[in-house]
Amino acid sequence: MGFEMALDFPRHLLELEALTRPQIEGLLSLAARFKRERARARAGEAQTDRRSLLRGRNVITLFFETSTRTRSSFEVAAKALGADVLTFQKDASSVAKGESLEDTVRNLDAIGADALVVRHPAAGAPRLVARAVRASVINAGDGAHEHPTQGLLDALSLRERWGTLEGKTVAIVGDIAHSRVARSNIHCLRKLGAHVRVGGPSTLIPSGIEELGCTVARSLRAALTGADAVMALRIQNERIADARLPGARDYARTWGLNARTLEMLPKEALVLHPGPVNRGVEMSSDVLDSPRSLVMDQVDSGVAVRMAVLALCLRAEVPA
Amino acid sequence: MIILDSGRVIDPANRIDGTRTVLIDGDHIREVREQPATPAEKLVHHVIDCRGRWVLPGLVDLHVHLREPGEEGKETIATGARAAVAGGVTTVVAMPNTKPVCDSAAVARFVAARGREAGFARVIPAGAITRGSLGEQLADMAELKEAGCACVTDDGRPVMSAGVMRRALEYARDLDLPVMVHAEDLTLSAGGAMNEGPVATRLGLSGVPAAAEVAMVQRDLLLAETVGSRLHVAHVSAKGSVRAIREAKARGVRVTAEAAPHHFTLTDDAVAGVLPTSAAGQPAGEPYDTHAKMSPPLRAESDRQAIIAGLSDGTIEAIATDHAPHGALDKQVEFVHAPNGVIGLETSLALTLALVRAGELPLGRAVERLTVGPARCFDLPYGTLAAGAPADVVVVDAEKEWKVDPQRFYSRSRNSPFSGWTLRGKAVRTFVAGKLVHEEGK
Numbered sequence: 001m002g003f004e005m006a007l008d009f010p011r012h013l014l015e016l017e018a019l020t021r022p023q024i025e026g027l028l029s030l031a032a033r034f035k036r037e038r039a040r041a042r043a044g045e046a047q048t049d050r051r052s053l054l055r056g057r058n059v060i061t062l063f064f065e066t067s068t069r070t071r072s073s074f075e076v077a078a079k080a081l082g083a084d085v086l087t088f089q090k091d092a093s094s095v096a097k098g099e100s101l102e103d104t105v106r107n108l109d110a111i112g113a114d115a116l117v118v119r120h121p122a123a124g125a126p127r128l129v130a131r132a133v134r135a136s137v138i139n140a141g142d143g144a145h146e147h148p149t150q151g152l153l154d155a156l157s158l159r160e161r162w163g164t165l166e167g168k169t170v171a172i173v174g175d176i177a178h179s180r181v182a183r184s185n186i187h188c189l190r191k192l193g194a195h196v197r198v199g200g201p202s203t204l205i206p207s208g209i210e211e212l213g214c215t216v217a218r219s220l221r222a223a224l225t226g227a228d229a230v231m232a233l234r235i236q237n238e239r240i241a242d243a244r245l246p247g248a249r250d251y252a253r254t255w256g257l258n259a260r261t262l263e264m265l266p267k268e269a270l271v272l273h274p275g276p277v278n279r280g281v282e283m284s285s286d287v288l289d290s291p292r293s294l295v296m297d298q299v300d301s302g303v304a305v306r307m308a309v310l311a312l313c314l315r316a317e318v319p320a
Numbered sequence: 321m322i323i324l325d326s327g328r329v330i331d332p333a334n335r336i337d338g339t340r341t342v343l344i345d346g347d348h349i350r351e352v353r354e355q356p357a358t359p360a361e362k363l364v365h366h367v368i369d370c371r372g373r374w375v376l377p378g379l380v381d382l383h384v385h386l387r388e389p390g391e392e393g394k395e396t397i398a399t400g401a402r403a404a405v406a407g408g409v410t411t412v413v414a415m416p417n418t419k420p421v422c423d424s425a426a427v428a429r430f431v432a433a434r435g436r437e438a439g440f441a442r443v444i445p446a447g448a449i450t451r452g453s454l455g456e457q458l459a460d461m462a463e464l465k466e467a468g469c470a471c472v473t474d475d476g477r478p479v480m481s482a483g484v485m486r487r488a489l490e491y492a493r494d495l496d497l498p499v500m501v502h503a504e505d506l507t508l509s510a511g512g513a514m515n516e517g518p519v520a521t522r523l524g525l526s527g528v529p530a531a532a533e534v535a536m537v538q539r540d541l542l543l544a545e546t547v548g549s550r551l552h553v554a555h556v557s558a559k560g561s562v563r564a565i566r567e568a569k570a571r572g573v574r575v576t577a578e579a580a581p582h583h584f585t586l587t588d589d590a591v592a593g594v595l596p597t598s599a600a601g602q603p604a605g606e607p608y609d610t611h612a613k614m615s616p617p618l619r620a621e622s623d624r625q626a627i628i629a630g631l632s633d634g635t636i637e638a639i640a641t642d643h644a645p646h647g648a649l650d651k652q653v654e655f656v657h658a659p660n661g662v663i664g665l666e667t668s669l670a671l672t673l674a675l676v677r678a679g680e681l682p683l684g685r686a687v688e689r690l691t692v693g694p695a696r697c698f699d700l701p702y703g704t705l706a707a708g709a710p711a712d713v714v715v716v717d718a719e720k721e722w723k724v725d726p727q728r729f730y731s732r733s734r735n736s737p738f739s740g741w742t743l744r745g746k747a748v749r750t751f752v753a754g755k756l757v758h759e760e761g762k
Contacts, residue, residue, distance in 0.1 A: 017522075100653060122654030123524035124608030131606075143656070145524030180524060207527065208518025 378410025
């Protein structure tokens with residue numbers, strides 16, 4: 001593993017839909033290694049210094065939406081590989097009026113970016129960036145399209161618990177319509193052999209989602225029964241303003257995960273959430289903090305997955 | 321006299337499809353006859369050998385945006401009218417969503433005058449339904465009609481108020497003025513960037529449901545039926561609209577309709593860079609291609625089929641391009657931010673002939689939809705080679721294969737979704753009022 005595999009990985013990570021199963025599995029194996037190394041270092045055991053991998057390379061995070069988690073996670077990952085990190089936080093609305101996205105990223109490219117980590121509210125924006133620049137482009141979330149590293153980190157956490165995702169059933173519950181996390185997860189989980197169900201109020205289930213290869217559950221019971229894991233998605237207040245939901249309370253009553261509704265889920269099944277959690281809306285505190293919750297492990301997987309993505313996209317030679 | 325000698329004349333208005341010779345006398349058609357040009361005529365007149373060519377009435381396009389006045393960087397009346405004749409189109413109806421909006425005789429006269437000065441296709445203005453196309457107060461329709469407007473429309477936006485629409489239809493009825501509607505319920509389409517469905521879901525783009533169009537078509541059919549006025553449904557994109565219009569016609573509602581080549585050639589898959597199987601072999605685009613963004617949006621394959629069926633059975637009388645020029649920079653942005661619209665004047669004939677070759681539309685029907693069909697929607701005296709009619713004629717090399725290169729378009733804009741396509745059929749000579757205004761390769 002290492003260089004040979006890196007050659008097979010695309011230079012840009014725009015979407016998981018375009019990746020093959022071997023590419024995803026190769027990446028997850030590398031991420032698992034990084035994750036173990038980080039755990040050993042934290043425990044005061046062997047330190048593995050990976051800072052030579054991307055020494056002298058510039059990683060620029062360009063966020064057109066506010067984000068602390070994903071951006072920090074990418075920055076920690078880039079620094080762990082020895083890269084120099086620059087951060088740009090831009091307000092997409094002001095950009096829309098002034099400089100075009102293309103002009104903005106061409107400038108950053110000229111500054112000398114090796115990788116551009118892009119988050120943007122418009123679906124497809126990272127592809128537009130990739131066409132305009134020389135640097136590798138890593139999609140950190142584009143509108144309701146994809147959030148590839150989130151899909152990968154969820155898969156890593158699940159794979160570590162289960163060994164394999166083959167034949168497992170994962171339910172994704174919540175605002176599927178506006179969720180890039182849901183789309184990346186559907187593609188990733190399916191490619192790894194899992195079955196995916198999505199569930200939520202009909203107002204939040206986008207038309208034709210079945211064509212992505214998942215099934216639609218019309219009740220929480222149908223979503224949870226027999227599932228091996230359930231992933232709850234964040235419910236946003238805008239959904240009330242645009243008449244998709246009557247309110248948080250009504251949502252929690254029908255689709256919220258709590259001690260009562262979790263009875264529908266098999267005992268050994270796992271619970272995930274991409275964060276940040278609205279405690280008491282899509283997930284209650286006791287569920288979030290329970291031993292079956294993978295939420296903190298997901299955050300840990302996030303750094304490792306982003307290290308692996310940067311290493312592969314930037315063609316770092318990872319010694320065995 | 322100009323004599324178009326022995327071409328295959330296809331003139332659905334006069335039920336002609338056969339080898340004929342067309343005599344053009346000044347600005348009008350003298351006659352269409354079976355006898356080829358005589359040796360004597362060849363000495364005296366300008367005889368053009370049209371053997372192996374098709375000779376059609378000049379095409380009539382009821383729906384183009386020429387952007388002048390106000391956005392001359394995208395198109396001018398002159399460049400648009402020049403592009404039209406290169407595509408075999410001899411009459412265009414210019415949409416009123418200019419800056420300022422064509423809601424007064426002054427603007428309508430300006431548009432018509434610019435068209436005459438340019439001297440290419442005939443440019444007929446369309447007036448606004450409401451002042452400023454704001455959907456609130458009626459525009460001066462009588463004045464607009466007097467200034468030469470062929471219809472009124474707030475194209476680009478619907479008249480959202482049913483009450484205003486009802487009054488507009490009543491007022492226009494007194495003037496015998498067709499009302500062209502851009503059918504879109506904005507409360508259903510709000511926020512949408514493409515057709516609602518699996519492709520939008522996969523790409524993470526918000527959708528415009530077909531119901532946004534169909535609901536409005538239904539409303540306006542009902543109002544037109546109640547009032548007894550003439551309704552023209554612009555750019556039909558959804559199968560539900562085709563069905564509603566077909567049923568309304570059967571009831572005797574005075575409705576006409578048009579469809580655009582992009583809607584009968586492409587589906588919403590084009591937004592993902594995927595072409596329908598009927599376009600196999602053409603170069604696919606890229607995902608989030610903003611040249612696949614227009615309003616109404618590209619729809620599903622079943623909608624595309626329904627539009628073709630509507631063109632075939634006469635539910636839809638006219639093929640109209642909705643030619644909508646935009647600058648390259650306007651389109652080179654995030655998909656959600658890109659403006660709606662594509663250009664079409666220089667590709668509509670060849671795309672229509674592609675339907676014919678695919679066996680989806682009989683040739684005579686296709687020519688009718690491009691010529692006399694649209695002309696009759698607005699009572700225009702064009703689209704026919706009848707003796708005495710204005711001599712708007714196009715000579716077509718039906719077999720000519722050509723590659724769509726927007727850089728070579730006469731239009732000022734390049735935003736065609738068919739860039740790089742190989743098409744067959746091209747206007748080689750276009751006459752307007754007996755004057756040669758386009759000659760291929762010249």
